[in-house]
Amino acid sequence: MTYLDYQSTTPLAPEAFEAMLPWLRDQHANPHSPHREGRRARAAVEVARDQVAALLPPGGRLAFTSGATEALNWAIKGAPESRWGGPIVTLATEHAAVLDTVAASGRPATVLPIGADGLVDLAQAATAIRPGTGLVAAMLVNNEIGVIQPIAELAALAHEAGALLLCDAVQGYGRVPIPDGCDLVAISAHKVHGPKGVGGLWIRDGVKLAPLLHGGGQEEPGRSGTLSPALCAGFGIAARLMAERADDDASHIARLFAAARDRLGPDWILNGSSDLRYRGNLNIRRAGLDVARVMSDQRDLAFSSGSACASGSGRPSHVLRAIGLSDTDARSSIRLGFGRYTTEHELLAAIDRIRAAADIQRIAA
Template sequence: MIYLDYQATTPLAPEAREAMLRWLGGPDSDTFGNPHSPHRMGRMAAAAVETARERVGALLPPGGKVIFTSGATEAINMVLQGTPGDVITFATEHAAVLDCARAVAAQGRRFTVLPVMPDGRADVDALKAAITSQTGLVAVMAINNEIGVRNPLSQVVACARQMGARVLVDAVQAYARVPVEAAADYIAISAHKCHGPKGIGALWIGPDSRPPLALVHGGGQEASLRSGTLSPALCAGFGAAAQVAEEGLAEQMFHVEHLWNVARAAFAGWELNGSVIDRWHGNLNIRRDGLDVGRLMSDCRNVMFSAGSACASGSGRPSHVLKAIGLTDLEAKSSIRLGFGRYTSVADIETAAAMINAAVKEQGL
């Protein structure tokens, strides 16, 4: 099988797996302690957690605080529901943001969804027109999970700062792939999008930012922001994945750039969705008019690719991201997403492209 769905999840790095195995701890080991216990085994586990916290934070702006969560969805919910004031976001955001509208409204706060530009980037002019002194938070992606477009974060942050609003950046698709340098108040990330384990993520809180209100109570762990016993194994796996990414970031970016050039040539004749320039090159979202994507995926079942985000799979609805950039329902439903990264080879791209293009030809396109 050829795996080209890196936006949905990534293969676990061998280094992360090894780090996790040590802290899974059987009955004959001394590594299964609760990291919140005061005895020696507890302190050992706690030390592993703190080492992981430092490694995860090394890929984020300096001076902030890393709070471990179950993933970016929880981190995003913590901020959206726990930060006062109205919320402004954009139409191409992840469901973790957009589906918080009801919870925010239930608190008596306004939740505004702004349009994006035709190339998929956040519309800063629309933000300038909509933001008010009542706006408490602006939520924006660094890199879109469906089309790979990079948002103008510096402009969004500057606009928010002028009105005294805080900024939440969903950096799930950016973390450990490109430098994350946004001067945000909060940054949400997930381990499994950067070759770490599923089930853990983090919320980064800037050094001058007020912590959000806690959603989970019952022990006061994680600076009283997220109660519950941490998993040293998951933390260690996340930390190891972050360390590997930090050490090889430039090499990985070069590799992805090469894969992008190979993929663009292999899929000549397909239409690219989203900005040609302002995008992450590990995400190729393309379309062919009249394409039956369901049939294509069946015919190419040994190639793992996507017809949209994993979170919305099976809904039958056209992608809200593709609709937001002006595509018709038919155009959106004739689009596919190919995601690649560290462990993808040139042969993977070329073989998958040959299979997909052959299947498309069988459809008479």
């Protein structure tokens, strides 16, 4: 199996697995218990918290959550009505965890369109983010097309209007600097070679959120639930590796991206900006391509299509439609996601097979 779906989830780093193992096999204390073993477990959680927070802006507190979906729900639903409960401004290309939560919040919302390059128009954003706005929610790196939004500029507009800036940094954490102007930042371990089932919400000092989950209030900002030392430890090591390997990972991914674009040739069109993007995401289309057929014929290649992967509905991606693609072009798009553990040989071999399958389709047509 050749795995090219890094935006969906990343392979677990061996070092993260080893860090988790003792807490799964030998050490089972509750990190919220006051006895010695509980305190040892709590210490492991706090070490992990520091490791994860090292890649986040200064001046805030990281609360561990079950993942980014919980973190985003908490950020959107937890803003107190007294100060930050006003209308929400977000982007048409946000993840469903943002768009659906905004819709469910019952608060007035403006969903800004984006251009053919996948980027928000800052002039339109400035018009929409008015005094009285409570929250601006934007994704740092888009999960489907990889474009990098101008988060720092959006944060400045939000603060000028008296609003908070929520950054969905799930795809960008550890890869793209997170601007200091953010007030809330959602992250997830399994996108950075950590385990599934743990994420976090970074909350700037002075920002108070109402609880999303009620109970014991184990996490200081107000999140209830028993933490898993194993998951936290795995997240911590994964984050440490993202920091330590940042330059090597970035160089490797840039080489893979360039080699892939060269091998694909001019028949394949890049979806989204070619410059303002994370290069571990290659979202491309070829006219007339039946992606579902390619995926069926090449079952030992793991990659994503231009249809909504979350629901399995087969409907074209809302992100691809938002950048102006027709349903036909969206269904002719594929997303190749690669990273630290992808070799150039396996990526190019996979591309050769996808190209060959596309050529066969064209001849048959």
